[in-house]
Amino acid sequence: MPEKVIPDIVVGRLPIYLRSLQRMLAENRHVTSSQELGERLGISAAQIRKDLSQFGEFGKQGTGYSIDFLADQLRQILKVDRVWDIAVVGAGDIGSAVARYQGFANRGLRVTMIFDNDPDKIGIQVGSFTVKDIANLGPTIVKAGIKIAMIATPSKEAQEVADQLISAGVKAILNYAPINLTVPEHVHVQHIDPVIHLQRMTYYL
Amino acid sequence: MPEKVIPDIVVGRLPIYLRSLQRMLAENRHVTSSQELGERLGISAAQIRKDLSQFGEFGKQGTGYSIDFLADQLRQILKVDRVWDIAVVGAGDIGSAVARYQGFANRGLRVTMIFDNDPDKIGIQVGSFTVKDIANLGPTIVKAGIKIAMIATPSKEAQEVADQLISAGVKAILNYAPINLTVPEHVHVQHIDPVIHLQRMTYYL
DNA sequence: TAGATTGTTAATCGATTAACAATC
């Protein structure tokens, strides 16, 4: 029996739902509805119910959803009911900021190492990490069993770094370099480029 | 005659096209085709032609597109044929990194000021900027005529900062705080949260 | 019970793709 394929676009909304639920929990709320969640997120209630129904039945008619329970379910679905170690490559401004970022806590993610190729940076402290030599990238990542990496190098080095990470078993890359990475089908890539986001808005100004 | 409304999703792809074209220019290329561009970006050639056709006819049958010309047209469409000044709010790791980011150059954007509310940060240098007191946020932004801002404050301050920015005439906000901002309809918001991007990928691991 | 809200179905809406005449 082939497992049902969930559209990417649906998977992409789950982290947004989860973040909102965690926020409600922090506000000491216990129950919510598709309508309330939708209003907070600017998404229709019908869409939220449809999205969730792809994975099971998590609500109660007349009552809505237990926030705690639904958040738990989403964490399981997204596989962030555990903690994933992340390697950061590039110890410039962005790499350093992301290595020190506090926002990963309780969200299933944790930075555990940072690399650079600059002799002046190798060995210095970035937050609680000592910058490692990129020359040891592959073996270090293999040994640590790391599956997720963030690339924060200059554009011209990003593809080469990606290739090395993938050879070392990395399966998910968050790329801060403003360049499109080419990767095999079994590897997932997401891009963060502030300019792209900003240019999406200048059109409307 | 009402102007044709372009779908958001089409506008959202234009900056990607532009970035790729600028890269080709840097590689000293002069002509490209929808097919080549599509291969680089993992987008179908038909979709690229369809997207571009919403705005005009930029290519030549049999030859393709002049990279220089098409890039120029996209810059005009996206209104980045000029330079937009940006204010950064929050001078922590992320705000500082983004204020120093070199990647805005030649892409129609430029950071011109950075604010914080921490007395220990106000007055210090971040890149070429002196951190300003957030107490003066509104008037300073009005005076400078700034329309675009990036929020890199803690979550609990982000909505309040957004409200102030909007009162001061800001029309586009790039939000790095991991929280959904509520804004009037005429204001555009984009969110960057590395955790959201990462959780989109952990599902597939 | 009355009110509320789910999960699901069918209808609608919108986006993508395939195909090809036009033409460089």
Place this chain on the structure above:
DNA sequence: TAGATTGTTAATCGATTAACAATC
């Protein structure tokens, strides 16, 4: 001319919404 590639149309595909029976 022959080959290539555009811009566009129509067909297909997929996503969103509206509506409602089920039921808490």
